[in-house]
Amino acid sequence: MFARTGKKRSFQLAGLLIPGTAWLWLFFNIPLLIVLFISFVERGRAGGIKIPPVFTLGSYQQFFDPLYLGIFGHSVRIGVVVTFICLLVSYPLAYFISRRDTRVRNTLILLVMIPFWTNFLVRTYALKQVLATEGLLNFALSSLGIIAQPLDLLFNETSVIIGLVYGYLPFAVLPMYASIEKFNFSLMEAAADLGASPARAFWRVMLPQTLPGVVAAFVLVFVPVVGAFITPDIMGGGKVEMIGTLINRQFGVARNWPFGAAISLILMLLVLIGVIAYFRSGEEGRRAL
């Protein structure tokens, strides 16, 4: 009787696990293995790979060409700048929200999330219209007589950074808010009571306590920004090359699938390191609590 129940259990367990596992293998693991495979073989003449496949490390070697390393470095730099701006803006914002009454707080959080309801592509195009030479911002500034000539706001690194900050800010606000909202603000009174000025109380007490939120925000913004390709493509107008646009190009016009696959995997490795660092700090945060 017990054996039968046990068997029934394991059937149930299998029934629960099979759909998810199948999904993961079919649409994640197998494609990933295909990408891994492609990154280690020679390219085909018109895209795809050479048939029969020829093993090579060439794509990885190619990545270490100063040109591509430069693009990679550039992406990381943009990622750092965008993440830094996002953190700088979202911490005070999250702080402000978490100090309101519950009702106001929920409304404000809703406002932060509203952009998610609109397609990212549409939002990016909308922002492009705002910054365009004959766009809303230039029109407003010239109508007010502040500028004589329209400003060149689009298709440069700044416009890409503006676009990325705009797109990824909510990803920084939400984890930060979750962290700050849990913070026990009477600790700030305790710090002040013990002679800490507001600035010192922030550095010594509040920031260490809300660090998990900052790290989460960092990972959630930095990782996708470094690999972004829609925003640099639209806001950069093809003039700003980032790692995401580079990968995109390898599978498109450049017809170099193995190289695209290799860059993707290198980027993935970076993401993995970031995530591991995040969980490490999370553990530390939990230990501190």
Next chain:
Amino acid sequence: MTTNAVEMLDIVKQFPNPAGGLVNAVDHVSFAVQDGEFFSMLGPSGCGKTTSLRMIAGFEYPTFGRILLHGKDIGQTPPYQRNVNTVFQQYALFPHMSVGQNVGFGLEMKGVEKLEIERRVGEALDMVRLSAMEKRKPSQLSGGQQQRVAVARALINRPEVLLLDEPLGALDLKLRKEMQLELKTLQREVGITFIYVTHDQEEAMTMSDRIMVMNHGKALQLGTPAEVYERPNSRFVADFIGETNFMEGRLKTPGGGAVVEVECAGGLGVHAVGGAGLPVGAPVTVAVRPERVAINRSFENVNCFAGTVLDLVYIGTDTYYNVRLDGGQVLRVREQNADPTQRTIAAVGDKVQVTLKAESAVVLVE
């Protein structure tokens, strides 16, 4: 000559009322705390005691009035520039720091040298018997230990005044009683002025040199525990501290004499004390503590009334009797069970004589 550690001069603290307008959380309160004193602010929640404490700490600024710390006006000084420290209700220990780092935080902020901090942290932890816990995180300590860390963290700064905001509220009864004595002993040893906020009248009585009873933002009475208990100045104070019988009546003789007579319900003439300045016929309340009333003994007392035992409750050390006096008034009487052979003095339904001294009956105006 004693000096005043803290003086509150006609303090008003207004908060916006959710319904609009302003409310006086603290309403024209003045008092002085003497140097080295254990001073308690006692009252129900919302009476303004915590707000008063927070104004001394600097977390709130008074709307009107002045606060003097050893004669220096600190009313508008931010908390981190005041030489006072607080033990918070939920301790507010820094969870990411060790016990030692928590205790040393105040000295670190003052820029004290590292070796000196270590030495004084060791001393402070010795004082609260937690030396072995220095490396632990607050979350690894029990409630009572956290409470002692909070005390050490505050006292290490040698504040001019230590403020304690219901510091024992989160502890269970037995531990609370232990900590009461421990805090009192500690206060005597270090000689620092303690200002203690509590809603627990027994706690305030146990520890304090003087108690200020508050209600609705006002200071009602300030005195030693005995003064406040023996001669409450209002019905609220008499009711809030200890148990009290209230008998309503009118003065038959002018108030303020050595003994006055009050005519209570059913023509009962009660001899009492107090009521200075009140004319004959003034409506008053007489407050009588249950343990000051005797059943069937001490017949020489000036107040001697006949009554019937309604019910009784035996609680080990004492027995409570509810006695209906012939005038209709019900008196709660507490008799000590001193004689093991005679557990109760009277049974339910017995006709008894209750007696009390005039000094045990206090005339109150409200």
